[in-house]
Amino acid sequence: MADGSVTGVASLQGKVSAEEWQARVDLAALYRLVALYGWDDLIYTHISARIPGPEHHFLINPYGLLFEEITASSLVKIDLDGNILQDTPYFINPAGFTIHSAIHAAREDARYVMHLHSDDGVAVAAQAEGLLPLSQHALICLPRLAYHDYEGIALNHDERERLVADIGDKTMMLLKNHGTLAVGDTAANCWVSMYYLERACTMQIKAMSGGRDKVLIAPEASQAEVRSQVARGIGGALAWPGCLRKLDRELPGYDA
Secondary structure (H helix, E strand, C coil), X not given: CCCCCCCCCCCCCCCCCHHHHHHXXXXXXXXXXXXXXXXXXXXXXXXXXXXXXXXXXXXXXXXXXXXXXXXCCCCEEECCCCCECCCCCCCXXXXXXXXXXXXXXXXXXXXXEEEECCHHHHXXXXXXXXXXXCCHHHHHHHHHEEEECCCCCCCCCXXXXXXXXXXXXXXXXXXXXXXXXXXXXXXXXXXXXXHHHHHHHHHHHHHHHHCHHHCCCCXXXXXXXXXXXXXXXXXXXXXXXXXXXXXXXXXXXXXX
């Protein structure tokens, strides 16, 4: 599968709307980028994209494929009740449906939703203090960061209202004892938000390797200055084309 194709899945290009196809390509790119950066967890965790339109239909990974194998055509279209809306040999991860249906239903701006179980993301999510203002990356994330208590594997649908209440209007979240989550109005903004959050978590784990009492907390005035500097966003659109070029060089085939 050097070209990234998935056996048995015919291309949907030209068979779905142009808007849906673009959402498929962008979402498949997000899966491949997560794999490329080593933030995947075999077939587990999930990223979703809402298809433009009033129906709130969204795309999610075919359960059983590695993230490096996922293509635009293999993504599965479902509704907010978890019903599969296309012919596909695949099914979906029930825990993925719980988390993503909640946020897509509640947040019109959350066109893309990404949830990961990276080593460093889970490590920080398991720390009582959460993300600390230790790095510039963390300072960029903190104004946009929410927290959600761990309730077990996300199979209970009644958790959805608490998850939505906890994220509020934020674009990043630490799921305590569980992992990281980012949302975006575009694939680019979702990706860059998660990139900053994951990097901030890695930096914190490294900084705290010498002990909590050895770390340098950023001054309050500096924290306030960064909050004002990033109030208008963190430039996802500028970084996204380069990320796609990197995929085309190193893990091509996502747009099949």
